[in-house]
Amino acid sequence: MAFQARSSPVKHKIKRNAENVPPNTTPGRGGSNLCGDSPLHCKSGVKAAVKGNFSAGTTPLHSSPGLPPRPPSSASKIPKRKLLWEQQNSEQPADSEKSSDTGVSVLVRVRPFNKKELLEQSSAIISKASTNSLSICDQHYTFDAVADEDSTQEEMFKLVGLPMVENCLAGFNSSIFAYGQTGSGKTYTMWGVVHDPTSGKPPSAERGVTPRVFETLFSRIKEEETKNAEKQLFFQCRCSFLEIYNEQIADLLEPRHKNLQVREDVKTGVYVDNLTEEYVSNMDDVSRLLLKGLGNRRIGATSLNTESSRSHTVFTCVLECRYKTLADGMSSVRRSRINLVDLAGSERQKQSGAAGERLKEAGNINRSLSQLGNVINILAEIAQSGKQRHVPYRDSRLTFLLQESLGGNAKLAMICAVSPADSCKSESTSTLRFAQRAKAIQNKAVVNEETTSDSNLLREQIRQLKDELKRMKSKEKQQGVDGPYSSACNARRSYNLLRLSLALPMTVPATVDSDSDEEMEIDENAVEGRENSVESIKENTVNDSRENDHNATPEKHDEQMPEYFALAQQRDPDKADDNQARRREVEELQDALEVAMTGHARLLEQYAELQEKHVALVAKQRRIREGVTDVRQMAMRAGASSSQLKWLESQAAQIVALNLEREQEREAANEEIEFLQSQLRDTAEAVQAAGELLVRLKEAEEAAAIANDAAALAEQDADRMYREMEKLKRRHATEMATLQQRLLESRLQRAAPCPMCVMAERVKFQFTDVDPDTAAAAMEAEQDAAALEQELAQYKNHTPMEAIDEDEDEDEDEDEELAAESGGCDQQGQGEELYAEDSWREEDHRDDAALEQEEERYEESSTPGEHKEGEKIAARNDPCEQGEEEDSSRDYYEHHRQDDGFEDEIHDDLYDGSEDRCNF
Ligand SMILES: Nc1ncnc2c1ncn2[C@@H]1O[C@H](COP(=O)(O)OP(=O)(O)OP(=O)(O)O)[C@@H](O)[C@H]1O
Numbered sequence: 001m002a003f004q005a006r007s008s009p010v011k012h013k014i015k016r017n018a019e020n021v022p023p024n025t026t027p028g029r030g031g032s033n034l035c036g037d038s039p040l041h042c043k044s045g046v047k048a049a050v051k052g053n054f055s056a057g058t059t060p061l062h063s064s065p066g067l068p069p070r071p072p073s074s075a076s077k078i079p080k081r082k083l084l085w086e087q088q089n090s091e092q093p094a095d096s097e098k099s100s101d102t103g104v105s106v107l108v109r110v111r112p113f114n115k116k117e118l119l120e121q122s123s124a125i126i127s128k129a130s131t132n133s134l135s136i137c138d139q140h141y142t143f144d145a146v147a148d149e150d151s152t153q154e155e156m157f158k159l160v161g162l163p164m165v166e167n168c169l170a171g172f173n174s175s176i177f178a179y180g181q182t183g184s185g186k187t188y189t190m191w192g193v194v195h196d197p198t199s200g201k202p203p204s205a206e207r208g209v210t211p212r213v214f215e216t217l218f219s220r221i222k223e224e225e226t227k228n229a230e231k232q233l234f235f236q237c238r239c240s241f242l243e244i245y246n247e248q249i250a251d252l253l254e255p256r257h258k259n260l261q262v263r264e265d266v267k268t269g270v271y272v273d274n275l276t277e278e279y280v281s282n283m284d285d286v287s288r289l290l291l292k293g294l295g296n297r298r299i300g301a302t303s304l305n306t307e308s309s310r311s312h313t314v315f316t317c318v319l320e321c322r323y324k325t326l327a328d329g330m331s332s333v334r335r336s337r338i339n340l341v342d343l344a345g346s347e348r349q350k351q352s353g354a355a356g357e358r359l360k361e362a363g364n365i366n367r368s369l370s371q372l373g374n375v376i377n378i379l380a381e382i383a384q385s386g387k388q389r390h391v392p393y394r395d396s397r398l399t400f401l402l403q404e405s406l407g408g409n410a411k412l413a414m415i416c417a418v419s420p421a422d423s424c425k426s427e428s429t430s431t432l433r434f435a436q437r438a439k440a441i442q443n444k445a446v447v448n449e450e451t452t453s454d455s456n457l458l459r460e461q462i463r464q465l466k467d468e469l470k471r472m473k474s475k476e477k478q479q480g481v482d483g484p485y486s487s488a489c490n491a492r493r494s495y496n497l498l499r500l501s502l503a504l505p506m507t508v509p510a511t512v513d514s515d516s517d518e519e520m521e522i523d524e525n526a527v528e529g530r531e532n533s534v535e536s537i538k539e540n541t542v543n544d545s546r547e548n549d550h551n552a553t554p555e556k557h558d559e560q561m562p563e564y565f566a567l568a569q570q571r572d573p574d575k576a577d578d579n580q581a582r583r584r585e586v587e588e589l590q591d592a593l594e595v596a597m598t599g600h601a602r603l604l605e606q607y608a609e610l611q612e613k614h615v616a617l618v619a620k621q622r623r624i625r626e627g628v629t630d631v632r633q634m635a636m637r638a639g640a641s642s643s644q645l646k647w648l649e650s651q652a653a654q655i656v657a658l659n660l661e662r663e664q665e666r667e668a669a670n671e672e673i674e675f676l677q678s679q680l681r682d683t684a685e686a687v688q689a690a691g692e693l694l695v696r697l698k699e700a701e702e703a704a705a706i707a708n709d710a711a712a713l714a715e716q717d718a719d720r721m722y723r724e725m726e727k728l729k730r731r732h733a734t735e736m737a738t739l740q741q742r743l744l745e746s747r748l749q750r751a752a753p754c755p756m757c758v759m760a761e762r763v764k765f766q767f768t769d770v771d772p773d774t775a776a777a778a779m780e781a782e783q784d785a786a787a788l789e790q791e792l793a794q795y796k797n798h799t800p801m802e803a804i805d806e807d808e809d810e811d812e813d814e815d816e817e818l819a820a821e822s823g824g825c826d827q828q829g830q831g832e833e834l835y836a837e838d839s840w841r842e843e844d845h846r847d848d849a850a851l852e853q854e855e856e857r858y859e860e861s862s863t864p865g866e867h868k869e870g871e872k873i874a875a876r877n878d879p880c881e882q883g884e885e886e887d888s889s890r891d892y893y894e895h896h897r898q899d900d901g902f903e904d905e906i907h908d909d910l911y912d913g914s915e916d917r918c919n920f
Helices: 002-007 084-089 095-099 115-119 153-170 186-190 209-227 283-296 357-385 397-401 422-439 454-482 485-503 530-546 554-570 579-638 642-751 753-766 772-797 800-824 828-846 848-861 864-877 879-900 904-918
Strands: 012-016 104-110 126-130 133-136 139-142 145-147 174-180 234-245 248-251 262-265 269-272 278-280 312-325 330-342 411-418 447-453
Touching: 104 153, 104 422, 126 145, 133 422, 139 422, 145 153, 153 174, 153 209, 153 312, 153 330, 153 411, 174 186, 174 422, 186 209, 186 330, 186 411, 209 234, 209 283, 209 312, 209 330, 234 283, 234 357, 234 397, 248 397, 262 397, 269 397, 278 283, 283 312, 357 397, 357 422, 411 422, 454 579, 579 642, 642 772
Parallel strands: 104 145, 104 411, 174 330, 174 411
Antiparallel strands: 012 447, 126 133, 133 139, 234 248, 234 278, 234 312, 262 269, 312 330, 330 447
């Protein structure tokens, strides 16, 4: 009957209560076992390793006023059930130890004085009285442990972290909370200085509890896998990291995932929808996640802490341990969860000096901490009175998300951090009161273990694979909505599921036990039709693997794989931005993954059927063996007659023949199983490679999409800049033309006296009776013109872009000079014009947009005559038009010459000069 019950497809869910010692998978580990109870409650374990005599689990709570007496243990009410494994290996703890376990341990850590407190010359008001008690201003408190200013990170880990690692390995959910005033050392204790694996430096001694928890977890996993190789232990860890900021949940591993929702499901319990989970297999993986998550966390400076956490952060690791019982072919999975919670610090506005955004954050932090306190108060009350009450978990995201750790199925360690300074007296007292109330909570931790037959496990896997396939296909359709960003996340998820599923067949025992029992008899019916069934399975395997369009055969996939790799390798790294090719590859890989999933699910189905048949066959064999033994014994007891003996002999001969037949069939079945296993292994390897490649490609695709976005933005910027430059060039040209025009005008106006001056000079040399004042004025005008020309030449020599900045700075000076010059030449009208332009430029400085309008208006509103004038000016700038200009200048001078009767010689001199001046 027992066998039938096991082979039935009904899933066996076995949960052990907190009092049961979890299975010891390390029988050889001196004194240490996979102790479900933390060493805080065990005699063995790390207790001895920690400084002092730490015996928190058995320490009665302090009986200060208001402190509730320790609630009676409810352990006796929980029915005890044991697993076979447990019975074989476990060591039962003493009853006294069991009864004291509430599943909650509270530890207080007093940090050293900080710089501010030292400067203020604060005095210490907290003193450690013993390893588990302290006093603050004559009030005495007892907890599970007290760590003073001298405690190291290593000691904190041994007190809190190590027990949690052992709990987690044993299948208990575990949580570590850090609670306390802002700046009291929660973050330092929980994370500390996280090691950067790329730095090449050794891990810091200041790394906190969390990194140390994972260091130990991975080394213990390795140890367990080696020691229990025959049980085919298989561990898997996946981690997530979130923060609750202003009552909103954000994914710290995928910062684009904001405002995530907490959901509750009968099967999975409370979970966060859409939260990224990453598989980790070593410390580097965890460090990477911690650094990434902590980098994305909200921090801000307050007067009490320059790097104050403004949110609650929760790092969660789900550990799954699968193992197999060879005797009955049953598989078990132990699933435990470890939550590492760094709560935001409580703060008083007066003390922290928070204002604005910080004040709003502080309000939210205090509100959610008070809701946590409220839940803890009610739980403490329930534990004392034994009366059921509604616990308002749903009042805040924090309590809703972590309800399992608060009065539920988890072991809880609460680290309460305090400052020793008298300035923090009221905050420290309130933290210690909170710690006391937390100690009164009773959690009901059980080992989370499920035992199921292989075929059920496989069927579950098949269901998951099919669901995932459906989801993948529907997601593909939604690609447009989700965009490329979600694709890597989805691919990773599918790949992880497939990886998990692919790991399973490896844990299946190789073949049917070879039975060397000569005496074993077999019923004819036992093998009847087996040959047919094996044949049909064989056929199905081959047909299924070749049939229909999906052709999802591992063989085909196997053939396809080198192509993918070849494609990937052929890719020229220089053409990495060839998005289309990459997209094609990704699509092909996506198809391959789907094909692999379908093929794998089909193989698993066949494997599950074969497993079921195998288990049924083993059961029949056992029953036949028992029957034959019974018959033998009865025959011996009855004393066999000669006819009976003959009959028995003939039966024996038949049995031998059947045995031979059965042996052959068994070999065939074994071969079949081996073939299936090798096929599964091949698929596993191929799919694993494809999956990894796909994830990498998806990530590359994401990166390319981001780069494309950036490039498009840069292009837009460049366009804008180009337009801006063109505009500035135009403006520059207009300004140049205006300046030239003015120069010309001023030159022309001065040109009248100028020839006279030159002539005067000449006359001065030739005729000494020339008026000296006239000559001096002419010289001065000539010098002014030369200076102006020089400035213009400099201005012209600048490239427009270089000139722009200088232009703006120099504009005013230039204008001033021009104005001065104009004034010097008595050009009153021109001076007014310059003034007008000056104010226009001022406006330009103030408002660029206004300038554009001004320009446009200028261009639009210019009369045809003005345009003509503008064109004329521009033409002067154009070297091709210079000839015309020269002609007009020549006309001008010609006119003057005729009017004033200048000498030809003098005119030629002047004309040469003016040509030089125009020739910019
Ligand atoms: N035990 C300790 N030993 C040495 N330095 C410490 C200790 N505890 C805290 N510190 C230092 O005190 C400062 C504040 O600590 P931390 O940031 O951990 O406080 P917190 O409680 O997390 O504050 P908040 O709630 O504002 O985030 C940090 O610079 C940290 O390095």
